[in-house]
Amino acid sequence: MQVEETELAGVLLFRPTPHHDERGLFTRTFDAAIARAHGVDLGEAAQDSQSRSRRGVIRGLHGRSGRGEAKLVRCAHGVILDIVIDIRPDSPTFGRRLQVRLDDTEFTHLYVPAGMLHGFQALSETADVCYRIDRPHEPGEDIAVRYDDPDLAIDWPLPVTVVSPRDAQAPSWRSLLSALGRDRG
Template sequence: MSIVHIKIPEVIQIKPQVFADDRGFFFESYNHQKFAQETGIIANFVQDNHSCSKQNVLRGLHYQIQQPQGKLIRCVAGTIFDVAVDIRKSSATFGKWVSYELSAENKYLMWIPPGFAHGFLVLSEVAEVLYKTTDYYAPQGDRTILWNDPDLGIDWPVSATPILSAKDQAGKPLRTAEVFD
């Protein structure tokens, strides 16, 4: 695997080694020992999540103020524009964001540590996203930052009005959101 750091060093893109031939392909999507050795991150994943969304669905920007989750994300069908926003007030990159395109074709993964809000936009007709989390879902601590907060200035590649849940429509701007110290 190769590791790519862009703009925010704690958020990383992982490019797995893919073995392909005329039969198809094989790759390790996760190996605890190699992940720790290559990234320096010791993560204890406790939950796997799987979502399926249609084109122009935008999910996020989600985080948990209680039981913050690190997430290892990959897209197994279709293509998404994946975004992480640093919401740690004490961080030099507070309020900054980073994005990667994840797809079934490129097989890249994205590590988003605790202390970040996460969201994605579906670019293909349909996308299926799998992600591991380092803590359990805690509905009492679930929070959402407004996806189009002008203070963040995320350059979402929207081609139509995004399809949002009621929860995501009610997201708060970063300046009024409950964040990490």
Template sequence: MKVIPTGIPDLLIIEPDVHGDARGFFMESFNQRVFEEVTGVTATFVQDNHSRSAQGVLRGLHYQVEQPQGKLVRVIQGEILDVAVDIREDSPTFGHWDSVRLDAAHHRQLWVPPGFAHGFLVLSDSADVLYKTTDYYAPQHERAIRWDDPTLAIDWQRHAWHWGDIPRLSAKDATAGRYLDLLSSS
């Protein structure tokens, strides 16, 4: 397994060892001991989630004000632009974001530590996204930040969109609050 740092310390791209030949491939998608040794992260995962989304769907930017979740994200079909925003108020990268393309062909994963808002945009016709979480989903503590928040100014790579100017959003994400407003009320 290889770890690639991002522009935000603690937010890590993970490249698992993939063994392939003419028959296909084999990889360990997760090994607790290796994950801890290579990343230095000692996380206990309590929930596995699987979402399937169509092209142009944007899920996020979600976080929990209590029971914050660390997430280990991977794509098993399709391609996404995965985005994480550091909302840890004591962090030197507070308010910074980074993104990475994840796809089924390259098997990369993204470690998103607790204390980040997280979201992704589906770039392919559809995408299946799997992610492990370090705490349970708690809808009463969930919050969302607008995907197009002007303070964050996230580059969602609109130049590559083939479906229009606005992504497909859930009702919750379409009415999400602004970054500065949500943090002042958390």
């Protein structure tokens, strides 16, 4: 498994090595020792979750207040465009974003440290996304920013087919900046 740094401080890509033969393939999807060697410790990983989305669906942009939430994200079936935005006030990459294609061919995992907004769009007919999360979900800490916020100007590759009511009514990027005490975006 190879590990690559990204342009966002602390965000890593884990690239497993699939082994193919006449039966199909085998790949290790997580190795705690390799993760720890690169500064990632999800502890006992409090929660594993999975979502299934249809083509064009957007989920996000979601984050957590308080201590935040670290997660390891992978696309187990299909293809997604994954978006991460750094909202850590003291980060050198505050306000910057990363776009990564995750799919069921390359098996790349995206490590998203605490203090990030996260979202994705399903690019295939269906996409199953798996999350390994470092602590239990606490709904009172949920934060979100609109997926179509004009200040973020995310160029989603497909027409948007469905978003949840929560995501459609999420606050703006400027509202989040104000809440964080930041005046730049």
